[in-house]
Amino acid sequence: MAGNLLGGGPAMIELDNLVAGYDRLAITPTLSGTIEKGSLTAIVGINGCGKSTLLKTLAGFIPPVSGQLHWRGPRPVIGWLAQRHALESQFPLTVYDVVSQGAWPRVSLFRGLKGDIRRKIDSALERVGLTLLSASPIEALSGGQFQRMLFARVLVQQAPLVMLDEPFTGIDEATSQVLMELIVGMHRSGQTVLAVLHDNQRVARHFPETLLLESQRARWGVTTSILTAFEHARRA
Template identity: 70%
Template sequence: MIELDHLVAGYDRLAITPALCGSVARGSMTAIVGANGCGKSTLLKTLAGFLPPVSGVIRWPSHRPMVGWLAQRHALESQFPVTVQDVVCMGCWPRFSLFRGLSRDARQRVAQGLERVGLSTMAQETIDTLSGGQFQRMLFARIWVQNAPLVMLDEPFTGIDEVTSQVLMEQIVDMHQSGQTILAVLHDSERVTRYFPQTLRLDEQRAQWGETPAQALPPEECRA
């Protein structure tokens, strides 16, 4: 799905990552790991199209697919007066007409997304009432509704409790099993080892691709 030809990611022409050569296969599930400051999030933003490469090339089979995106820190203002259901409905935008509104099938999918993350009873609550974990569940429901072929997640479990983390991990596994390609920046060694078949490990000098080893991260790199 994605081919990288000496890709270097960074900001304002300042390189942060080493040059990456390799590919992300369609339908794969890859964790991007490494020490803080090695460019994991910068690389993910570059692959998503939010940042231009410092150098090198990103190649797609034909065109860049629609991406389901979850930022490290949500960009949606929590005081904005919208409901949980409104936010989840945003996942339908690429597929519905602004003038016709949501179809019956789309509304059913939104309801299913809310149910999957345990927020059915909070559909009409405004987002300023949500806890951090509930907010993250809502954003996952939006991604599930979107059903994009490529899903990119930047530290999706940071700052949320373990119960919520496990609920969301189950959603990631389900998306992968449905054929979606998953790329996720993670710090949790145990979760990487247990769930992610492929790993891209970054450090200042090089990038290592391949099957996830028995111990994905050294202990000093497991902290967020």
């Protein structure tokens, strides 16, 4: 991994012997490499290898156990989508309320949402197929509808860097296809996207780069070669 450049563009994040974990307990192998601006990268590996822990470390929610993480330039706004079970759905909020949160970094709570922001919110709701449910309480949503809502919030945010933690878990294939198209659209618009995934077939179809976490080491590079190595290791 050392010196590995993903995406072929300018660097956004540099990892220097970084190890992720909790309470000084290492979970991931040592990681050294570069995540490029505008890249689309999947993070894969067996359960318990530290995929979500690494993503939270990159997002700044938890500190590294050891090593360092460097940003090239100012740290960008991050569009974050957590695992479904990590989110609370009992707050008295509507779908529109949650999606509008994506605009908060650019607007004042006291000035309200202006017309251009409202149009972006309406557009995001339409793209995820939730226009008719915009006034519904979030506790009334199905799992797939809830995930669509969270994607709409990320769309409104338009963050340079998007991190998605298992975005397809617990939802039907039709919804997964809709959301995958949105991820591809984010990448095409120039956003950098990192996603923790379990479906290697989806990774192979849509993600140019892959970071594979194993118990003793990490493999990082072009998806086709990384997944081939992963399959060989599983059969060994």
